Amino acid sequence: MSIVPTQYARLLDELIARGVAFACYFLPFSTEPTLIVEDSAPIELGSFSDLDGEDGFVFAPFILSSEKPLLLFKSKSIYCGFVDKISKPTGGVVSNGNSSDHSTTSEIYNATFSRFMEQLKGGRFSKLVLSRKLVVDRHAKSIGKVFLNAKDAYLSAFTYLVNAPKSGLWLGATPELLLKGDAGCFQTMALAGTMPVSEGVSEYTWSAKDREEQQIVTDYISDRLTSCGVVEMEKEGPATAKAGNVVHLKTTFRFTADGNVGVGTLVDTLHPTPAVCGLPKEEAQQYITETEQHHREYYTGFAGVVRSNKETELYVNLRCMKVEAQQFSLFAGGGITAKSVGEREWMETNHKLRTLQSIIEADD
Template sequence: MGTDTRVYTLQDIFRAAIAGQKAVAVWRLPNTDTVQACVQLGKQFTTGQPQLETSPFGFFFCPFQTSRQNQNLFIKGDLYFDGDDLVTAADAPAQQLDSFLKLLQQEQQNDSWHPSADDENHTCQTEQGFIDAVTKAVAAIQAEEMEKVVLSRNNRIQLPDQFSPIAALKSMAAAYPRAFISLVSIPGVGTWMGASPEILVSINEQQVFHTMALAGTQTAVENVADAIWRQKEIEEQAMVERYILSCFKKLRLRDYNEVGPRTVIAGNLMHLRTDFKVNLRDVHFPTLGTDMLELLHPTSAVCGLPKEPALQFILAHEGYNRSYYSGYLGPVNGSNGTHLYVNLRCMELLEHEAILYAGAGITEASDPQKEWQETQHKMQTMREILSIFG
């Protein structure tokens, strides 16, 4: 890799990527200060099922369900920004690199992003539609067709006139220090940004594998020790735990460390969380990351249990296409390791509007009106970021 000695800002790099029709991903890992970015210079983004161990450095962006319209995408790290320096990969295509560096030097003035390829076809779930779907889900659970299903909805709102993706990203990073902060913009696909509290699969520099069961939601209180959880939320979280343990069992993995459940704060909300870790230096399981990714996604925290009937219920009753909401995203094989997060607390940027997404876990004890309120609370994460632009 080579380092460009000139000093560029994150804003410079993002604007040049948009002007040059390049895919760009920007992220900040939880409990860190460094905002990182990578840019792909070529035009091929679609990929098959991610193979984490053999992948080059880059950024995965994968949907809730793959389809012709929503495919697994990979942004190869031809250029990497570590917060200070811009580093070029040894195999970066020379001609495209030269063109990109020229764009960087031109100091692009506009705050724009790659627009959604499907702007006209975005349908939104209404309040009544969501409540009807929850009512049907409770009836299906009572009839023992499934144990739990996660139903989501979306909402279109006007973007403020002065909106800037990089300024919004920096506000998210400051407001949500414990979340995974991301901004992904891909030509012909669109632009998404969010602040996710949920690890799907992570392997750090010390070769420690990490996943988590995160479920149950209530409004945050000042002291987590004062949190009181209802049976509904405790059971919902336990279902996600059991699902992760069933994945370990399928892989015949017995050596893991389990901590939780404990109450954690994510923005204006609290959740129950249990962490599962495996030291890959002690356990010979070189493909654990890829194998668990394949088994886990979509997790019971975004789909339901058992997975198949819950997924079929979502497709039949949710009333819109989730696209990349509740899929997963994150850097792979970088200097900090591989960190894939569930795409939650997110929004999709259209030309003049944003689409906000949120979901709620439905069990036998669910109240449709309360579940609607839960989605309202979750959408507040992105609304608050947009409100800073006036």
């Protein structure tokens, strides 16, 4: 039996209060949620290649570790639509405690930006992505309502709510596709450059820095796909794409993969893209982890659905927040090249964070 969204929000709040591990999500433009409820905790996978042949909901961190593993929700307790009755585990396994982390101050951001610029101008990297955290009080907000607010506000985004012991409680609405497809036919995208939406404007003028950043991401994806055996590839763009209160430059890739190339191999090839990390990939990932003053955890990882016999859809975990007992930790970042200006990059992250704040404030 279907129920109204406000009742469904209360159901999700009850699962959170009881410490139940679950994943709830809306695919882009979908009006019906899917809910996967675990009896205990989701499965922990040791590598992206382990996704080959699997079915379920995936939640992955920026960098794999024993503390922040690749999570696979594959319970048979799957509920589609605004259902009123679900089978609830008798015991809880998730505790969403308080965090001692604080917001990234402008002083810390500027200091880290300067360190990044030294490396970029010295030629060690061609691009790095600098992120920041904004901590806001949670008060008594219904997380179920905030989740449904996100879906209503950003219909074209992949919207999710995940609760698990190793990850904690996360909520996001992300516009960036990592991988979609089946039977060897896939698509992905290069997303870079950000500007606030201007009312009445249909054509946006992008700076040389934004176009350079977009080209870096596009070239990287082309090279990585070719390196893992993709031979048939079509590119469309770059074009301006709207995502909430900002616009991005987007290039869409459609390609055919050899039958021996599985989802896990493609994910390992693409993640993390330069849109959330930098180049060279492995060295940039390590440098970011060592230099940023906060832990990204599952921000700039990915989330979505893997299906061995149906279409897989995975999305880069942008526009997301970690939810704790007394606070929301909001994350946002931007690509830095040798042409970047610190003040402009800080303002870009403000626009992205405003997207998340508007979702929370819609519940007031």
